[in-house]
Amino acid sequence: MSLNFESSLSPKCTAMRSLIIKQGHLNSLIMAVYRDKKAGLRRGEVKTHLIDCDACLAWLGHEVEPPILRRAKGATLCCCLEMYMAIEESAPETQVVGGLSEPVQFSLWRGEDPIWTIGARRTNIYYCPWCGARLPSEPFPRIDEANS
Ligand SMILES: [Zn+2]
Ligand SMILES: [Zn+2]
Secondary structure, three states, rough: OOOOOOOOOOOOHHHHHHHHHHHHOOOOOHHHHHHHHOOOOOHHHHHHHHOHHHHHHHHHHHHOOOHHHHHHHHOOOOOOHHHHHHHHHOOOOOOOOOOOOOOOOEEEOOOOOOOEEEEOOOOEOOOOOOOOOEOOOOOOOOOHHHHH
């Protein structure tokens, strides 16, 4: 982990990055920043600075492992981080970062009716079990698609 200060860095950015390193928990911080950014929330001096300052957010993105950054960004494409994790961990081709969610899957019943299921028994769900959002009639976009 490096402070990696550019010479042109403003005193505010320098102070923020020092504070972030001192506080630690970068993985949960970056998840929270992307979540608040999506929700339009302004909570806490550090998170607010990261939402407003592209340079510091990019710096933080380099301080965490690539799968963590992908997860933080990917969660903004879903209704919530928990749903993103459940979908990511359910996809057979996806590298599992960690954690163990109930698998959530999207499918088309008879090739035309959108169905969301949860768990090994594939119980139908219509609302997100974590945030309560109504589930869409198509799969959430994937981060690899959103990046391209
Ligand atoms: Zn900054
Ligand atoms: Zn949700």
